Amino acid sequence: MLKRILTFSLFVMLVSLQSQAQDKTIQLIDPVTGADNPVRIACELRRSYRSFTEGEIRQDHLATLVWMACGENRPDEHKRTVPSARNAQEIELYVFTKDGVYKYIPGKHLLNLVTPGDHRAKISQQEFFAQAPIALVLVANYDKMKDFDAASRDFYAAVDCGYVSQNIYMFCAASDLYGTVACGAINRDAISTLLKIKNGKVMLAHPVGHVQH
Numbered sequence: 001m002l003k004r005i006l007t008f009s010l011f012v013m014l015v016s017l018q019s020q021a022q023d024k025t026i027q028l029i030d031p032v033t034g035a036d037n038p039v040r041i042a043c044e045l046r047r048s049y050r051s052f053t054e055g056e057i058r059q060d061h062l063a064t065l066v067w068m069a070c071g072e073n074r075p076d077e078h079k080r081t082v083p084s085a086r087n088a089q090e091i092e093l094y095v096f097t098k099d100g101v102y103k104y105i106p107g108k109h110l111l112n113l114v115t116p117g118d119h120r121a122k123i124s125q126q127e128f129f130a131q132a133p134i135a136l137v138l139v140a141n142y143d144k145m146k147d148f149d150a151a152s153r154d155f156y157a158a159v160d161c162g163y164v165s166q167n168i169y170m171f172c173a174a175s176d177l178y179g180t181v182a183c184g185a186i187n188r189d190a191i192s193t194l195l196k197i198k199n200g201k202v203m204l205a206h207p208v209g210h211v212q213h
């Protein structure tokens with residue numbers, strides 16, 4: 001009797017495994033959105049904004065934004081909110097404001113003035129850069145990637161840049177105030193000249209400003 005039961009159970013298991021293997025699509029249940037998880041809520045709200053309303057960005061919000069973009073979350077190890085290939089940490093962040101262009105220094109969590117003046121309009125022909133109170137420019141510093149060959153350097157710099165860009169989107173989506181858009185159509189030569197980039201590449205720019213939801 002026991003032998004028969006075992007044989008039958010084995011047969012049922014084999015049939016069920018076979019039918020699972022034959023399924024070409026698996027219809028997933030709806031993702032859990034909203035609820036109480038802020039990351040899930042931010043994913044639900046993330047989108048690109050190309051129109052900004054009046055208003056400066058608050059200093060405490062700017063501090064959180066740049067920290068989320070590429071700040072240190074484990075200062076003891078100098079490790080960051082974003083991963084980077086071989087921990088090269090080559091993506092550097094510049095903040096363009098109406099008063100000047102600043103470079104974010106993650107280890108000290110401060111902004112260093114690079115050049116005074118309003119240079120936001122130089123970033124791109126896209127008109128929304130003039131509307132937004134600030135723009136973030138992401139630059140890959142190739143001096144920090146000396147042990148990468150050229151092809152993998154370009155590849156990993158682009159991948160690493162994507163993480164920073166996504167965290168900027170996440171800050172905006174979680175803020176309920178601000179919006180942004182990742183922009184690749186930017187004036188790379190003009191920005192490189194302004195920032196005196198010698199061995200690196202201007203990757204992306206993000207205007208950040210108030211939006212109406």
Ligand SMILES: Cc1cc2nc3c(=O)[nH]c(=O)nc-3n(C[C@H](O)[C@H](O)[C@H](O)COP(=O)(O)O)c2cc1C
Pocket residue numbers: 046047048049050126181182183184185186204
């Ligand atoms: C690498 C990259 C470059 C982009 N460049 C531009 C750009 O120059 N101008 C622009 O308006 N949008 C740009 N976008 C935004 C995309 O058009 C946008 O993400 C896409 O239409 C999907 O819309 P969503 O972000 O609202 O989901 C870029 C997005 C990425 C990821």
